[in-house]
Amino acid sequence: MDTTTLTAVDAASARVLAAGMNHPDPVFLSTLRAGRDAFTARHPGITADADGARILRSVLMKPESEQHIERIHEQVEQLARSR
Secondary structure, three states, rough: OOOOOOHHHHHHHHHHHHHHHHHOOOOEEEEEEEEEEHHHHOOOOOOOOOOOOEEOOOEEEOHHHHHHHHHHHHHHHHHHHHO
């Protein structure tokens, strides 16, 4: 998959979001829509082939969640690498 376009970033975010929710050990993320101008200002190498893209985000709401950050991060990285 070409990851140099907004369309590809959006599709990858959607795939990781769904895979995380459907995994036997689920990880629940959310997405944030980044507009074309805001996204490409931060990532000028991205081809703006759409009005924007969803990006993954997550918020830990409870202080006790901090002890799980490394495991969750590893899990999200694995989901992102899998196709």
